[in-house]
Amino acid sequence: MTSSINQTIAGRFGRRATDYDKYAGLQERVARALQAHLPDRPTEKVLEFGCGTGFLTGHLFERFEDAEFLITDLSEHMLEICRSKFPGQKNTTFRILDGEYPDLMSHHDLIVSSMTLQWFSDPVKALLRQKNFLREDGRLCYATLGPQGLQEWRNVLENEGFPSGLVQVPSLPGIFHEEFIPVTYENGLDFLRQIKAIGADSPREGYSAMSPVQLKQALEIFDSRSDGTVTWHIVYGQLEL
Numbered sequence: 001m002t003s004s005i006n007q008t009i010a011g012r013f014g015r016r017a018t019d020y021d022k023y024a025g026l027q028e029r030v031a032r033a034l035q036a037h038l039p040d041r042p043t044e045k046v047l048e049f050g051c052g053t054g055f056l057t058g059h060l061f062e063r064f065e066d067a068e069f070l071i072t073d074l075s076e077h078m079l080e081i082c083r084s085k086f087p088g089q090k091n092t093t094f095r096i097l098d099g100e101y102p103d104l105m106s107h108h109d110l111i112v113s114s115m116t117l118q119w120f121s122d123p124v125k126a127l128l129r130q131k132n133f134l135r136e137d138g139r140l141c142y143a144t145l146g147p148q149g150l151q152e153w154r155n156v157l158e159n160e161g162f163p164s165g166l167v168q169v170p171s172l173p174g175i176f177h178e179e180f181i182p183v184t185y186e187n188g189l190d191f192l193r194q195i196k197a198i199g200a201d202s203p204r205e206g207y208s209a210m211s212p213v214q215l216k217q218a219l220e221i222f223d224s225r226s227d228g229t230v231t232w233h234i235v236y237g238q239l240e241l
């Protein structure tokens with residue numbers, strides 16, 4: 001089962017999948033950091049939600065050489081790109097799957113997702129559902145956007161009374177680490193273009209879009225206050241049964 005909003009979000013990512021790697025330096029960095037935080041324990045079966053083009057997937061294959069993998073994404077195009085990067089990868093199944101409503105029969109020692117949870121309608125309930133697919137001693141590890149993400153742009157929208165379509169991430173269980181990563185763009189428009197270039201521009205539910213005039217005003221205010229820096233807030237979490 002999946003929802004139409006989830007299909008729409010994944011569809012946007014899918015349409016940008018070919019260019020994703022060119023613009024997703026931040027996501028690549030977060031996948032590397034998440035990998036470094038994964039627990040060192042016997043790991044036979046690994047499940048990844050929202051693999052995208054495979055930034056985290058590659059680390060998983062290297063780190064857990066002998067494991068059996070189920071690598072999933074809701075976007076068929078993303079999944080295909082990911083699969084094509086790892087030809088001949090042994091003991092691996094690639095599958096289209098909604099990570100918010102997984103329908104699986106299998107249980108896993110490690111369940112992971114990087115920069116995907118923030119796209120779910122209810123990430124907290126999704127984590128609880130995902131946990132059901134852990135083996136008894138398994139771990140669920142994630143990295144996702146924190147609630148203070150993109151603060152410089154968020155401040156302009158909220159303080160100046162513009163509608164904000166930015167995703168709102170609730171407080172999540174199991175957070176053990178957070179990072180604030182400043183990224184400097186040419187200007188506000190370049191920031192928005194880069195978000196769009198990776199397909200991460202789905203607005204939150206119920207958002208009524210800014211008019212072109214409002215968008216121009218918001219960008220002017222952002223540019224007048226900033227050197228183009230937008231700070232990403234990333235949280236890392238780990239759960240067990």
Ligand SMILES: C[S@@+](CC[C@H](N)C(=O)[O-])C[C@H]1O[C@@H](n2cnc3c(N)ncnc32)[C@H](O)[C@@H]1O
Pocket residue numbers: 006009010013014024027028031049050051052053054055056072073074075078097098099100113114115116119120200
């Ligand atoms: C920002 S990308 C992250 C991809 C990859 N994990 C990375 O770090 O580069 C988000 C990914 O989540 C996928 N996605 C979005 N909603 C999803 C859902 N409900 N279930 C599974 N995957 C989803 C998108 O198709 C996209 O590949």
